[in-house]
Amino acid sequence: PAVEYGLEAPFTVEYHDAVASTNELARERAVDGAANVAVLADEQTGGRGRLEREWNSPPGGVWVSIVTRPSIAPAQAPLYTLAAAVATARVAREAGVDARIKWPNDVVIPDGDDGDYRKLAGVLTEMEGETDRIEWLVVGIGVNANLDAGDLPEGATSVREEASDVDRRRFVQRLLEEFDRLREDLERIVPAWRELTLTIGQRVRVDRAAGEVVGEAVDVTDTGALVVETDDERVTVSAGDCEHLRPV
Numbered sequence: 487p488a489v490e491y492g493l494e495a496p497f498t499v500e501y502h503d504a505v506a507s508t509n510e511l512a513r514e515r516a517v518d519g520a521a522n523v524a525v526l527a528d529e530q531t532g533g534r535g536r537l538e539r540e541w542n543s544p545p546g547g548v549w550v551s552i553v554t555r556p557s558i559a560p561a562q563a564p565l566y567t568l569a570a571a572v573a574t575a576r577v578a579r580e581a582g583v584d585a586r587i588k589w590p591n592d593v594v595i596p597d598g599d600d601g602d603y604r605k606l607a608g609v610l611t612e613m614e615g616e617t618d619r620i621e622w623l624v625v626g627i628g629v630n631a632n633l634d635a636g637d638l639p640e641g642a643t644s645v646r647e648e649a650s651d652v653d654r655r656r657f658v659q660r661l662l663e664e665f666d667r668l669r670e671d672l673e674r675i676v677p678a679w680r681e682l683t684l685t686i687g688q689r690v691r692v693d694r695a696a697g698e699v700v701g702e703a704v705d706v707t708d709t710g711a712l713v714v715e716t717d718d719e720r721v722t723v724s725a726g727d728c729e730h731l732r733p734v
């Protein structure tokens with residue numbers, strides 16, 4: 487059963503020991519009309535990533551989904567993904583790890599100078615609405631907090647592995663505070679994101695349904711799409727069109 491988590495957060499926090507996916511539950515709350523609710527679980531048995539991928543969510547991580555009802559157009563929704571990544575990276579940095587953002591939705595720890603990284607956290611944003619205005623938005627954040635390397639997939643890391651365990655209640659509180667502050671002024675999100683990204687300036691390969699793009703990631707647009715300079719053109723890739731991005 488859900489219990490109050492007792493946080494002084496700018497969101498009502500609904501806590502569960504174990505759920506299939508906090509995003510699923512948050513979507514149900516959103517459909518029921520909820521706003522400013524955060525659904526939190528100690529463990530997810532069916533955690534999801536983007537594009538039907540699985541997200542490993544054993545006990546000890548931070549698995550949280552935030553329901554909001556912002557007055558924005560769907561084109562601006564990716565800014566909320568960026569805001570969640572900024573909030574996560576900032577709070578992870580407070581915990582003593584060198585967290586950086588990999589466009590569009592990953593928080594990673596750089597591994598050497600050739601663009602490699604270990605994945606610390608991810609963001610999954612889902613929404614519903616009309617073409618001109620969204621109805622609700624669910625922002626799911628998964629952070630490998632107090633997890634052993636053995637509980638993580640290949641290429642992943644945790645705050646425990648990189649630094650030391652965190653107080654997860656405090657971590658969630660800070661995460662929600664930072665996210666709340668960022669969403670108050672959408673124009674501040676991209677500049678804050680630029681300060682923490684490792685993608686800009688990298689040579690990358692982006693896989694899309696429409697074909698791959700290889701070139702230098704030069705910037706993001708004011709709605710969070712990535713601008714890639716290839717040998718002969720500039721291509722703008724939205725997060726929704728990106729299947730994979732890797733440094734090359």
Ligand code: BTX
Pocket residue numbers: 506507508509510530532533534535536537539540541542543548549550551591592605606607608609610626627628629630638639641642643
């Ligand atoms: P993504 O599609 O970018 O990444 C998914 C990929 O990441 C997987 O295919 C796998 O390779 C790798 N992976 C799986 N689990 C982990 C992990 N724990 N740590 C690092 N890498 C992993 C990223 O999707 C978005 C993830 C959002 C998760 C949150 S948790 C709260 C909310 N509820 C829910 O079901 N999803 C979100």
